[in-house]
Amino acid sequence: MPLNLADTVGYAAAVLTTVAFFPQVLKSWRTRDLSGVSLTMYGLFTAGVALWLSYGVLLGTWPIIIANGVTLALASVVLILKMKHR
Amino acid sequence: MPLNLADTVGYAAAVLTTVAFFPQVLKSWRTRDLSGVSLTMYGLFTAGVALWLSYGVLLGTWPIIIANGVTLALASVVLILKMKHR
Numbered sequence: 001m002p003l004n005l006a007d008t009v010g011y012a013a014a015v016l017t018t019v020a021f022f023p024q025v026l027k028s029w030r031t032r033d034l035s036g037v038s039l040t041m042y043g044l045f046t047a048g049v050a051l052w053l054s055y056g057v058l059l060g061t062w063p064i065i066i067a068n069g070v071t072l073a074l075a076s077v078v079l080i081l082k083m084k085h086r
Numbered sequence: 087m088p089l090n091l092a093d094t095v096g097y098a099a100a101v102l103t104t105v106a107f108f109p110q111v112l113k114s115w116r117t118r119d120l121s122g123v124s125l126t127m128y129g130l131f132t133a134g135v136a137l138w139l140s141y142g143v144l145l146g147t148w149p150i151i152i153a154n155g156v157t158l159a160l161a162s163v164v165l166i167l168k169m170k171h172r
Contacts, residue, residue, distance in 0.1 A: 006144040009137055016134025023126035036122040040109035048102025051095055058092040 014067040021074035034082045042079040049075055100153040107160035120168045128165040135161055 003011070028034055049072045056064030089097070114120055135158045142150030 006141060009144060010141040013134050013137035013141055016130050016137060018134075020127050020130035020134060023130070024124040027124045027127075028122065031122070033122040036114065036117070036119040038110040038113045041106045041113075044102050044106035044109070048099050048104075048106060051099035051102060055092055055096040055099055058095060 011063070014063060018067045018071050018074075021071060021078070025074050025077050028078050028081045032081070032085045034078075034085045037078065037082050039079075039082050039086070042075060042082055046072065046075045046079050097149070100149060104153045104157050104160075107157060107164070111160050111163050114164050114167045118167070118171045120164075120171045123164065123168050125165075125168050125172070128161060128168055132158065132161045132165050 028037070049068050053065060053068040053072055056062075056068055114123070135154050139151060139154040139158055142148075142154055
């Protein structure tokens with residue numbers, strides 16, 4: 001199954017916007033410094049990613065399900081840490 | 087043009103994950119407190135959103151272009167503030 005340019009760019013985009021949350025989780029977990037992180041942002045973002053996951057499930061599209069499942073887990077950790085360490 | 091359930095969930099998801107960055111920009115702009123924000127996260131995330139924007143341009147899909155154009159602008163502000171106020 002050859003990938004065209006748009007597919008390749010889309011997969012690279014999905015990988016970057018998903019793995020981006022790993023360093024934030026590591027930093028927040030290690031330092032417990034969440035002072036500059038917006039609680040409202042993580043509340044809205046986590047809800048939005050949960051909807052993206054639902055969208056993937058409704059369409060049965062695995063790349064959307066996997067990318068948003070991972071992002072949902074990571075963003076939820078930041079949200080919970082922010083709620084504990086305001 | 088009636089929207090089906092998946093379309094509706096997808097649009098709601100796009101709106102939430104885009105507007106989520108407004109409160110982060112406002113907080114970072116007002117307080118200049120970026121201490122808990124990961125520079126690596128915003129570097130990777132901004133690059134990823136730029137690729138999502140390119141993906142939308144390649145496909146000619148306006149909802150993807152608009153949502154990621156707005157998110158790119160907002161994430162770039164946080165990235166620049168983080169680089170200035172580490």
